[in-house]
Amino acid sequence: MSQKTDTSLPTRLRPSPNHNERPEGCRIDTLILHYTGMTSAEAAIRRLCDPRAEVSAHYLVEEDGALHQLVPEARRAWHAGVSFWQGARDINDRSIGIEIVNPGHEFGYRAFPGAQIEVVVQLCLDICRRHGIRAERVLAHSDVAPARKEDPGELFPWDALARAGVGLWLEPEPISGGRFFQEGDSGQPVEALQSMLALFGYEVEIDGVYDTQTRLAVTAFQRHFRPERVDGVADMSTITTLHRLLQNRPAPG
Ligand SMILES: [Zn+2]
Numbered sequence: 345m346s347q348k349t350d351t352s353l354p355t356r357l358r359p360s361p362n363h364n365e366r367p368e369g370c371r372i373d374t375l376i377l378h379y380t381g382m383t384s385a386e387a388a389i390r391r392l393c394d395p396r397a398e399v400s401a402h403y404l405v406e407e408d409g410a411l412h413q414l415v416p417e418a419r420r421a422w423h424a425g426v427s428f429w430q431g432a433r434d435i436n437d438r439s440i441g442i443e444i445v446n447p448g449h450e451f452g453y454r455a456f457p458g459a460q461i462e463v464v465v466q467l468c469l470d471i472c473r474r475h476g477i478r479a480e481r482v483l484a485h486s487d488v489a490p491a492r493k494e495d496p497g498e499l500f501p502w503d504a505l506a507r508a509g510v511g512l513w514l515e516p517e518p519i520s521g522g523r524f525f526q527e528g529d530s531g532q533p534v535e536a537l538q539s540m541l542a543l544f545g546y547e548v549e550i551d552g553v554y555d556t557q558t559r560l561a562v563t564a565f566q567r568h569f570r571p572e573r574v575d576g577v578a579d580m581s582t583i584t585t586l587h588r589l590l591q592n593r594p595a596p597g
Contacts, residue, residue: 350402350417351470353463358412360393362400363419367437372417374439374481375471376424376488377464379495380404381448388445389414398422401441403467409459411467417475427488428547429481435488440471444496455499468510480593482511483545483568490546490564491557498571514592516570517584524579529554537578540586541565544593554578 349355366372378401380388385406391397392404392414401423404412415421423441427434444464446456456464468482484500485493506513525534535552542548546561559576566574570585 349413355411360400360414361395363415366420372475376439376441378443378485379446379448385445401443404443406445407460409463429488430545465508480512486564490560498567517581519581522580526577527559
């Protein structure tokens with residue numbers, strides 16, 4: 345096997361057969377972070393390398409920081425599934441996927457160890473630099489598939505990543521009382537909220553009805569950007585944090 349790793353970080357090769365060609369001329373412009381959601385790292389690696397499972401990721405980071413490359417970056421790995429961001433579908437075409445070992449919500453969700461996050465940070469910095477991936481396109485799996493996925497989840501330290509120069513993040517507006525919107529509501533303020541969510545990138549129909557799709561987008565937003573309370577209710581803290589992120593996001597270029 346003459347395959348080489350794409351990153352200069354200490355990396356073990358664990359080649360997975362689960363990948364295919366990226367579409368012709370498709371540029372890598374997105375980085376998707378996942379948790380494995382399985383009881384052990386080895387079980388996750390086995391599944392990501394099992395041709396019958398038809399799933400994979402480019403990298404996997406164990407809790408002690410051990411880094412594995414499973415799929416070459418030039419190839420299309422199968423990690424995001426049915427997905428959407430800023431008008432584009434099938435995010436696998438244009439993304440690199442990192443699986444971060446954690447049992448996940450199903451098997452005992454727990455904090456991500458510092459040694460693991462340190463390697464995730466270094467890997468993200470390296471990938472974003474080599475591909476010119478913009479901060480606002482470092483995303484959670486739950487951002488691009490809010491109806492199906494909740495990884496890497498509300499314990500993932502997006503704030504620490506941002507301090508190290510990875511991803512877009514602002515200190516969330518504190519939670520307070522005041523007016524809020526939730527599933528079942530409708531009207532102009534709901535339409536305004538949907539417009540902001542859609543402008544940010546989430547798949548939301550702008551129709552003024554706070555439906556399940558809107559609730560799931562709000563939930564995904566909270567999981568990433570206002571993790572203190574993840575309830576799908578658009579309170580003032582959620583709305584203000586979203587508004588400030590939109591204002592602080594660099595203009596598309
Ligand atoms: Zn995932």
